[in-house]
Amino acid sequence: EDKVVQSPLSLVVHEGDTVTLNCSYEVTNFRSLLWYKQEKKAPTFLFMLTSSGIEKKSGRLSSILDKKELFSILNITATQTGDSAIYLCAAGSQGNLIFGKGTKLSVKP
Amino acid sequence: EPEVTQTPSHQVTQMGQEVILRCVPISNHLYFYWYRQILGQKVEFLVSFYNNEISEKSEIFDDQFSVERPDGSNFTLKIRSTKLEDSAMYFCASSWERGLTDTQYFGPGTRLTVL
Numbered sequence: 233e234d235k236v237v238q239s240p241l242s243l244v245v246h247e248g249d250t251v252t253l254n255c256s257y258e259v260t261n262f263r264s265l266l267w268y269k270q271e272k273k274a275p276t277f278l279f280m281l282t283s284s285g286i287e288k289k290s291g292r293l294s295s296i297l298d299k300k301e302l303f304s305i306l307n308i309t310a311t312q313t314g315d316s317a318i319y320l321c322a323a324g325s326q327g328n329l330i331f332g333k334g335t336k337l338s339v340k341p
Numbered sequence: 342e343p344e345v346t347q348t349p350s351h352q353v354t355q356m357g358q359e360v361i362l363r364c365v366p367i368s369n370h371l372y373f374y375w376y377r378q379i380l381g382q383k384v385e386f387l388v389s390f391y392n393n394e395i396s397e398k399s400e401i402f403d404d405q406f407s408v409e410r411p412d413g414s415n416f417t418l419k420i421r422s423t424k425l426e427d428s429a430m431y432f433c434a435s436s437w438e439r440g441l442t443d444t445q446y447f448g449p450g451t452r453l454t455v456l
Contacts, residue, residue: 266444274432274447282416320384328374329445331384
């Protein structure tokens with residue numbers, strides 16, 4: 233059975249801290265690994281990764297994929313209270329996305 | 342910036358009633374999806390749709406569910422006879438390509454409450 237596992241499930245940090253969120257996957261016909269940020273409602277797209285070892289960056293966020301070990305990490309540096317959200321990892325397989333349960337990040341001032 | 346829109350934002354219905362959830366995907370996208378998220382649980386794939394037919398569907402998407410693209414812009418999810426366990430947030434998503442080399446953009450969701 234296809235599965236995506238995220239860790240930790242929740243995380244509380246203070247502003248300015250750096251965090252690393254983990255995602256491992258076992259998915260048949262794996263195509264891509266996506267990260268989304270979910271605040272109040274819809275998941276909003278952060279990154280899509282298809283190749284191993286190539287870091288993608290957007291401001292203070294970065295992500296990398298390891299297709300040999302079947303995992304990805306999402307790093308957030310110099311966290312801000314606005315980073316508080318649930319971060320979802322999803323594996324793309326034959327067109328549909330298989331989501332993990334998410335990591336709930338709380339950034340305290 | 343183009344975005345996926347969904348209506349209504351919240352739908353309350355009685356058990357056994359039919360509901361239709363509506364979505365307007367991003368205009369040049371070709372692939373459309375429905376997902377649901379039961380409160381406190383993970384986002385789950387329901388169905389994907391391309392070229393006016395279902396491409397894939399999950400085991401959740403049973404005979405009570407159907408999808409349609411009635412015109413060039415709308416994409417609908419119908420639940421024929423709602424059950425209490427259908428209460429969830431339903432997200433529509435669209436993508437240019439079949440999720441292989443492109444991302445899926447999500448709408449704001451419709452919260453369905455079945456009483």
